[in-house]
Amino acid sequence: MCRIYGSFGGPTPGPEVLERVADAMRPGGPDAQSLRRGDGWSLGTNRLAIQGVDHGEQPFERGALSCVFNGEIYNHRRLRAELSAQGYAFEGDCDGDVLLPLYELYGEAFVSRLEGMYAIAVADRRGEPSLRLFTDHAGMKSLYYYISADGQRLCFASELRALSRFPDFPAELDPLAVDRYLGGKAVWGPATAHTRVRTLEPGSVLRFTGGTPSVSHTTLAPAEPDWPEGHPTVAAAGAMLDALLGEEMDRMLDADVPVCVITSGGLDSSYTTALAARRVPDVASFNIAYRGDWPADERHFAAEVARHCGSRHHQVLLDPADFPGLVERFVRHLDQPNNAPHSLSTFALFEAVHEAGFKVALTGDGADELFAGYGRFVKADRDGSASWHRAYQSTMAAVPTAGLERLYTADYLAHVRAAGGYFADRSGDALAARVRRAEQSKLETLLRYDQSERFPYYILRRVDHLSMAHSVEARIPFLQPSVMRLAHALPASVKVAGDTVKAPVAEAARRWVPASVVNRPKQPFTLPVAAMIKPGEALYDMVGDSLLARGARCRDYIRQDTVRDLFRLLTESPGAYPAETLWSLLVLETWLSAHHAGPRTP
Incomplete structure (x- = not known):
């Protein structure tokens, strides 16, 4: 796992520039830094050593090919064996070693053989020099890029704040990004909050030789299972899902560093915990909650799952008095505004995981988006x-x-x-x-829309950036190709059986997870902002001080009288709408203050 960056075309940035780019995302790769520069190209990495710790120095190089890679290739051992049979030699056990041999053999199609999460950059200097950028089908790993004003150079990085360290970074804020944020809870790609900066979409291949890059999308074909009854049923889908996730879990627990699991108390993370505990009896589980008595507290469900599975449970407790400082910290790491209140909890949870000595954490993300878990x-x-x-x-x-x-x-x-x-x-x-x-x-069209338009930018960017902010790699079993292909093969009647949403997941989990968790109504993992933004709470004062300050940047977009009305409504008739709106505006103001000091909106 790494953070990657580089440039292609035009004058190669100097080492001091590239060092500043690398330093901006050092938490995501504190174990080693490496850089290669050539005539018109540069590739660099910050390494978080997870697999093949004693080897795997990047960039990987084979003749006129150079490659940097962020992510994990879970089928690297099988690929290594296939490549060895064709005469390729390897030293060590780093998963990234297989990338350039596969690229030599299959060209751009090599990514169809990869199972894992990845953002990959290949500088191909054979014939006409070119840059290739690749992302996995779920979009688990971020990659941002821009083209220089003269069209001759492309610069890229895993994080926007690192990309901004290039001297010609186009920092102009797109004023419409504020409306896109408030209309989508995050800035959906491929555009970003900056007018000329883009992010590579899930399952994409970008080619650049100079001028305008070309971008194409690879497809992930649905599975074609041989159903026992000749057609899919909830029981058969659940059994197949359980088998697939078991295989994925075997690979995801394979690391040269300690691995733990996140247990929110909901179905998906509880199932992930149970699968991990069957393979590692003393696996560590982590849950986060808040000091005091708050709505939507799930810690008792997480503790029940831990007892049931036999995990070593870590209960992390946050003090709401500390929230203002956490807001400023997590927003800084998000790169773009994201209104999810539990970003605060996610950031603090991964911090606790890191402090406990873990570099890998398994999460239950993705099941709702694939199997229709939302009402x-x-x-x-x-x-x-x-x-x-x-x-x-x-x-x-x-x-x-x-x-x-x-x-x-x-x-x-x-x-x-x-x-x-x-x-x-x-x-x-x-x-x-x-x-x-x-x-x-x-229903399937709604799911695919969510998977491509919302999920990568609202959920996965948050998981990626907030985990790597603490040098933790988040692994996501539900988003592996085998599971995604199964989900895409299931009809709506199997995903939603009567009034049961996400029916195959509930069926698969039933053998391993307490019935109290499987059968309870879905409850989102979140921060109870309606209870926490009220007079007497630290967040209430922070919201007022930030949004109503004379120098507040959100004044360019947001009416101050409306903000005051929201405060009045929250005080007189507390509810979700004013609290969640004020929270969203707090995130926006914090982001604007931290990330942008350029010209104001027209």
């Missing part, structure tokens, strides 16, 4: 009204469009309307058009 999927699928798509998109917004009418300043509202209207409305309309064109069921 909003089912509600939208069954909604036959003409405006179902707008209603659905509003569930993914930090602030519904009706609220934005009152929230935005007159100038910013005019700017948004001139650009085509609210992001949430435009996205909802695009989703409706996608459903009309799709050959798949409406």
